[in-house]
Amino acid sequence: MNMLTTDGVDLRVEDLVKRFGRGSREFTAVDHVSFRLGAGETVGLVxxxxxxxSTTVRCLMGLERPQAGSLVYNGLNLRRMTYRAERVFRSQVQMVFQDPYSSLDPRMTIGQIVSEPLRVHTDLDAAGRRARTVEMLERVGLDSAHVKRYPRSFSGGQRQRIAIARALVVRPRVLVCDEPVSALDVSVQAQVLNLIKDMQAEFGLSVLFIAHDLAVVRYLCDRLVILEKGRVVEQGTRAQVYEHPTHPYTRSLLEAVPRADPITERQRREARRRAAAALTPHIDKEIAA
Ligand SMILES: Nc1ncnc2c1ncn2[C@@H]1O[C@H](COP(=O)(O)OP(=O)(O)OP(=O)(O)O)[C@@H](O)[C@H]1O
Ligand SMILES: [Mg+2]
Structure with missing residues (x-):
């Protein structure tokens, strides 16, 4: 049976272990982490x-080699992939990184950046690639007349739109986002989160969304996996985690971190409230609740 052509998404991380260093300096960064991501789901890793x-998703994406555990995507063992299986995985599972200033090649135009995965993963000709690139750039809210510009002429939020266009241009099933808004101004964070939410709905994507802040993922995630020192201390549905957190660490993540300077703290809370309010078009019910 060829598992690779199976529709849908079933991504399973089981008992994943990643250690760095040796001997007395050995350090366990990921300690028996397990979770699943299903079709159309958004799971927050917080x-x-x-x-x-990041180490967990780097293992998942094949950027780090774990010491133990299993990583299985639609029946495919990600720790032992054939060349062909790896190509399939790479086209179906795409990633957006935290820092849009370092994740885009400064020597490539945005047209080249967005169309490159099409060259690797599809047999579209140049005209077909150009059409898909223009369509995708417009879909993420960028002016497709700017295809010949370089990343340096775009803001952080625009660069993250470019990164999202590049990730989605091959029509993947899974999008892995490693803190995609934490390097952005609070004022544009909500726009980028809304874009991810729109794309998720439009393309029926499964999303694995990493954040260090439960406020950011509240309106995005169906389920949450809470990590502390490499271990999963709690996982559950959004309602379970936000309304009935069972672990003290989860409760501490839900509370605002006390700051020495009360003015800064007030400004920070206000900025978060504005960012959450800007998400309102998508989340009327949740805000009202
Ligand atoms: N290549 C490496 N060599 C040694 N230690 C590493 C390496 N990569 C990560 N670590 C360590 O593993 C731990 C987990 O790092 P990781 O980057 O996964 O954390 P994170 O949850 O993504 O944090 P952040 O929110 O700051 O991005 C950290 O203590 C980090 O210093
Ligand atoms: Mg990280």
């Missing part, structure tokens, strides 16, 4: 800095 979020 924890403070250093909790192992």
């Amino acid at each position: 924890g403070e800095s250093g909790s192992g979020k």
Whole structure:
């Protein structure tokens, strides 16, 4: 049976372990992490800095080699892939990184950046690639007349739109987002989150969304996986985690971190409230609740 052509998404991470260093300096960054991502679902992987979020997804994407555990995508063992299986996985599972300033090649125009995955993963000719690129750029809210410009002439939020266009141009089933808005101004964070939410609905994507802040993912995720020091301390549906958190660490993530300077803290809360309010068109019910 050829599992690769199966429709839908069933991504399973089981007992994943990643250690760095050796001997007395050995450090376990990911400690028996397990979770699943199903078709059309958005799962949030949330924890403070250093909790192992990026390392988990780097193992998933084949950028790090774990010591133990299983990574299975639609029946395909990601730890032992044939060349062909890896190509299929790479076209179906795409990633958007945290820092849009370093993740786009400064020597490529945005037309080249967005169309490159089409060259690798499809047999579209140059005209077909150009049409898909223009369509995708417009879909993420960019002016397709700018295809010949370089990343340096775009803002952080626009660059993250370019990264999203590049990830989605091959019509993947899964989008992995590693803190895609944390490097952006609060004023544009909500726009980019809304774009991801729109794309998720339009393309029926499954999304694995990493954040260190439960406020950011509240309106995005169906389920949450809470990581502390490499371990999953809690996972559940959005309602379970936000309304009845069982672990003290989850509760601490839900509360605002106390800051030394009360003015800064007030401004920060206000900025978050504005960012959440800007998401309102999509989340009327949740805000009202
Ligand atoms: N290549 C590496 N070599 C050694 N230690 C590493 C390496 N990569 C990550 N680590 C360590 O593993 C731990 C988890 O790092 P990771 O980047 O996964 O955290 P994170 O949850 O993504 O944090 P952040 O929110 O800051 O991005 C950290 O203590 C980090 O220093
Ligand atoms: Mg990280």
